[in-house]
Amino acid sequence: MEHNITYKYERNFWWDGINYHSDFTIFTGENQGIVIEYFGLEGDPYYNIMSDEKREYWRNYPNWHFVELSPRTLQYEKVEDFCALLKRCLEGYGINCYRLTEDEIWKKVKLRAIDRFTKVVEGFIQRCRKLSLTSEKLASIVDNHKCASDVEQRFLELAQKFYQSSLQHLQTTGEEDFDGLMQKAAAVIASGQTVFCRKSGTGDLKCLRYILIDEYQDFSELFHHLIEAIRQQNPQA
Known part of the structure; x- marks a missing residue:
């Protein structure tokens, strides 16, 4: 998303009659591209066998480049280093990794982000209603709550306002949920x-x-x- 690279998450491939879902698929043309797999359970005997079978599977498809990642890849890398590693890997296969500006990224995720935020706020309001909380009681709970992050703090500040507005709307219109x-x-x-x-x-x-x-x-x-x-x-x- 950040680098404007079109990809499919868990895109399906047919493998001996089995519907196999790779982690990430990037198309570079018709029936060709890059497949990225993260082998997160490396070390488990059964999982290792399955991983070897996947490696063998992709060796039989020369039009597809297979990129594998594992906990060992991430163990000694910072986030920035890992991103740089993945970028070099993709650019080696001809993928242009140009990072979009914050405004460009926002335009791409705006509708999805607003929809997700709306659903989270809706769920928050419903939980408060099921606890029969007044806006004052909610404010007291929030004031005594230690937030784990600035994001949580900002969300609670906004959610309180939405909850108060929701109660005011019901009172003003005489409607009821x-x-x-x-x-x-x-x-x-x-x-x-x-x-x-x-x-x-x-x-x-x-x-x-x-x-x-x-x-x-x-x-x-x-x-x-x-x-x-x-x-x-x-x-x-």
């Missing part, structure tokens, strides 16, 4: 309102004899609060 509905349901039942209505008729939670819960280990704290509220109003259930 699923976690908010769960919170309200538990509160309503805990207040003593146990009669419910549905298309097939009405019912009363106090009349329940059994509560059957499937996959309880995957339930959130909100579900647990809801069950607790029902059992407070109906201890015999």
Whole structure:
């Protein structure tokens, strides 16, 4: 990506009827190119046999250059040294390794980065909602949290703002998300309102004899609060 080199990750090759996935594949033409494999479990007898078979496989395809890396390659190399080593190797096979500027790299990853960041923030907000956190409670937790890096610190600062904005939006519009509905349901039942209505008729939670819960280990704290509220109003259930 940084050097504008088009590659395929785990591109499949057919090998005696087996769908073999190489680590990285760089095409230099039709049905030719460079294959990079990282042999990370070097030393294991079975793994060594498999590695030798891969080496033999690529020796039978002269249009493909085989580059292998291992823990020994990285053991005494710094990141910069390893990148320089790989660059020299690729340039030896005619690949132009010209590093893009930060702006050029950002243009390439922008949509993917924004999409990933959005999903992470969405997950963060959902976790906070499932813990019934107010924006003040979240701020207190973050203030007492020791961040492992500047990146984590910056993320939490932004995530707090997004969470606060999300709560404000729900309050302003009168809308509610699923976690908010769960919170309200538990509160309503805990207040003593146990009669419910549905298309097939009405019912009363106090009349329940059994509560059957499937996959309880995957339930959130909100579900647990809801069950607790029902059992407070109906201890015999």
